Amino acid sequence: MAEQAFHKRWVAGSIPAVGTMSKIAILGFGREGNAIYQYLLMSHINRLDIWVLDQNARLKVPAGVHKQLGKNYLRGLKKFDLIFRSPGVPYRLLNPKPYTLNPNITSLTRLFFQKCPCPVIGITGTKGKGTTATLLYLALKKSGWRTHLAGNIGAPALDLLPQFRVLRGREIVILELSSFQLQDIDRAPQMAVVVDVFPDHLDHHKNLKEYFEAKSQIAQRQTANDVIFYLADNKLSARIAKQSPGRQISVWHYISAKERSLLRKTLKLPGQHNFRNAQAALAAAKYLGCPLKKSLAAISKFKGNEHRLEFVRNLKDVRYYNDSANTDPEGTVAAARAFREPKVLIVGGKDKGLDYKIWAQALPRARIRALILMGENKNKIKKALRITNKVRIYESTNLKKAVGLAKKLAQSGDVVILSPGAASFDMFKSYADRGQKFKQLVRLL
Secondary structure, three states: OHHHHHHHHHHHOOOOOOOOOOEEEEEOOOHHHHHHHHHHHHHOHHHOEEEEEEOOOOOOOOOOOEEEEOOOOOOOHHHOOEEEEOOOOOHHHOOOOOOOOOOOEEEHHHHHHHHOOOOEEEEEOOOOHHHHHHHHHHHHHHOOOEEEEEEOOOEOHHHHHHHHOOOOOOEEEEEEOOHHHHOOOOOOOOEEEEOOOOOOOOOOOOOHHHHHHHHHHHHHOOOOOOEEEEOOOOHHHHHHHOOOOOEEEEHHHHOOHHHHHHHHHHOOOOOHHHHHHHHHHHHHHHHOOOOHHHHHHHHHOOOOOOOOOEEEEEEOOEEEEEOOOOOOHHHHHHHHHOOOOOEEEEEOOEOOOOOOHHHHHHHHHHOEEEEEEOOOOHHHHHHHOOOOOOOOEEEOOOHHHHHHHHHHHOOOOOEEEEOOOOEOOOOOOOHHHHHHHHHHHHHOO
């Protein structure tokens, strides 16, 4: 019944078209900016004057497209009839009142919600949204849904639209949604899942309030017919869910003790945080009518997403894990707690305005043999750890030296984890670039 009502509510809704505009700006020409361009190319290219605006002065743009690059890339925005903002561009640079929507500013996510003809499940949170989205994707696929995974993970959502010209039965989209993607939406997914939420991205958002408000749009933009799942013991997850006018469901109340026990025996991912994510995925799958046996069978085969506590190798009885996707302090604590063995952690990177005092209390209780600091914010982390002398701290000037030092410090039976708790852009192109380089260095040991 829940599955049928969910699908009916979505397809019955009106899907407004994007109007024909004379001058269009694509603000930020990365992964999503390129997807927007391709969409416009297929839809309106003969009727639109397209501009690419990007702070990268050396960016190459497609032939026939105007460009405004470099430090003045935001100049003269009023001349455009419609601006597509990429997630990497803070919304407050365009609109001083972030939650008073400007009809001339839109985004890939907003356009996708307008155009997608099938149900959408949106999954957000600070940590765990990618794992939760993938587990739910596998459970639904195993249960017979024609399922698509996109958003902040996988392909840009607009890339899916050509596949929906003919719907084939039980078709559904799962979107992993960041705060940047949610900030200016004008409608929300009919089903939302909010996993653990912590302070994050304070280098991008004005303050914690703005970050929390951005996440909250997934609930505030829902209707009374919608549903939202949340983790009741995470205060921010619960606070977000309570803002939805739809049905609010605690994951802990929806999953029975028996189901929880079976899931724990089935799940291959390490750590209590991954068990929490798996419960959220199982709850959403259950709501949509997926048989428990099939959901568990799908979950049992999943060994984790790349760069998220990803096993790299075992060298002389020391296991190495790549957790480069973790860019906040709470994620490092979760990674440390995922293993009972003594650990050597490699941490640090570009500062995002976050507080590392949590490490002074949590890490001494997590059997940390050594903490190796590197990156732009290593002095900030060292200062936060001054209140404890129970963690041995080392410093490194680059990742190669940090990996070599970790090998020297680790003993038989230990675990070495790259779990930076910080962004990567001080030394790397992205967290994926950082993770790939870590894996290469470990395999060369």
